[in-house]
Amino acid sequence: MTAARRTGSIADMTTYSSPLAVAERTAAGLLAIEASGLVKTFGAIRAVDGLDLAVPQGGVFGLLGQNGAGKTTAIRILATLTRPDAGSAKVLGYDVRIDPHAVRSRISLTGQFATLDASLSGTENLLLQARLLGLGRREARQRSAELLDAFGLADAAPRAVRTYSGGMRRRLDIAASMVVAPALLFLDEPTTGLDPRGRRQVWEMVRWLAREGTTVLLTTQYLDEADQLAGRIAVIDHGKIIADGTPGELKASVGSGVLHVRLAEPGDRERARRALERALGVAIHPGADAVTLTARLNGHAAGQDAGSAVGQSMSQLSDEGITVATFALGEPSLDEVFLALTGHTTHNGHTTHNTASEANVT
């Protein structure tokens, strides 16, 4: 692939959606997704177990959960692929059970695994999609070429998709979902299995879609992905939504954040640790470096807001003659949120419990 031939980019691509879809999208107060009490069982497994979800129109909504938490089943119900055993769901105002065709006319689904025809070329795959969605022969050709340009696949267009890299397939998959801009796009783990570059490209596309007015429901097991992209996040575990809010709200719900203190003298550390514990009322952990201390602040910070509590504790240290080189109050990571909510970490997570570093200090 030569960069020189590629003139289009996501950034300057315009949407290609029908007037009806645009009108509906801007209709005030309509939720993109409204689900209550959804249940789906497979044998003894309750994949979705009383799921309630309200997704506003516009922006990216993240559905965060581990493998097997019920993300994919939930998406399949909302995209009319699976009938729920109980509960109800409306997508853009249409009941998924009563009027699946109306739902399908307004959504696009990009599943967990690329669902393109591997033996067909990139162009042929997009043409197929365009023709099925009702574009004329010429329109379909033009639209496919434009999309391939915009998604950086113009050079690969005539090649069979089986020769594409994982990232290229994903991009083509998303391009196929954008042949006619959907009001709501389901992206089921769009970056699973991609290298960092592929991931960034997909992120760029998701942001572009959201800017252009498509509501995106994204499932992910990566906390940083949800943090990067989603304006709102729902955490799903064992088929239920266990928390819901903006990334900031979720982080605030588990505590005010993490305090990192760096001392001037290693010899002061033990004294400083005891002083901080008294001042903040939480466990203070020595860091890996002999001059550092960290603490996870939570509701126990004596009912004060974290900032002033930390300020006071710093002045207490200086009263005791301990010199603080630097200190920083950071937000808790979503990883910590996840741990606090579910009692277990995500498999790729690295919680900031310094158990490993504690072991180094003797």
Added chain:
Amino acid sequence: MSAITTLETLTIPQHGRLSRPRILRNSLTMGWRALLKARHEPELVADAVAIPVLFTLLFTYLFGGALSGSPQQYLQFLLPGTLVMTVLLITVSAGLSLNNDRNQGALDRFRSMPVWQPAVVVGGLIGDMARYLFATSLVLGLGLLMGYRPSGGAGGILLAVALILIFGFSVSWIWTSLGLVLRSAQAVSILSFAVQVPLTFASNVFVSPATLPGWLRAFVDANPVSHLVTAERALMNGTATAGQVGWVLLASAALVAVFGSLTMLLYRSRS
């Protein structure tokens, strides 16, 4: 070098969202997909054609003399049978491709789109018709080269091909049902082989049932493949009766009614 559209010049299409599915258009589009796939995967057709071609050559020259006095004479008997065999072997590809589409997630994509849902299956069958036509022309061409001269002439051949296409289309629905039930394409293949080999050999494709022991003859006479081959021979020879052709058409209608409904039921109820 082709001109590259800058994306700012994109126009908004004038049509609204699809308010209802388009039956014919969706089916034709899916048929186009099946043809493209057939073109990109020619080995599927090659596999299906290889066996009838081989059998036509082998049986004609190896056993022809012994069975009918001369290879030429035997070929007149055999060719309508190998034509049937050709089409029956290809019918399974409908089930294979549906099974692949399910396992690779393509069905999910189509099922979440505003298209006439049966188009996914019907389109595949349209694609199969092209394969039948290609394969039957090949086997017929070979037969004509070898000296096959049916007394029904060109008209008889065309009618025979038409009837075989109808029957092939109908049988395909058995495999589409199985393609949605069975886990892997391999399972579909194995099962189809297990069904087709006895049905093809224990029929009147290769020998006249008059020479068979009574119990086998009873089976061969009841075998639907025999009925089809009989009708085919009669059409090619210009001696077909309404009963012979009618039997095949009725059987085709019954197959579509039962397995067509079953396929769509399975397709819709997939969870």
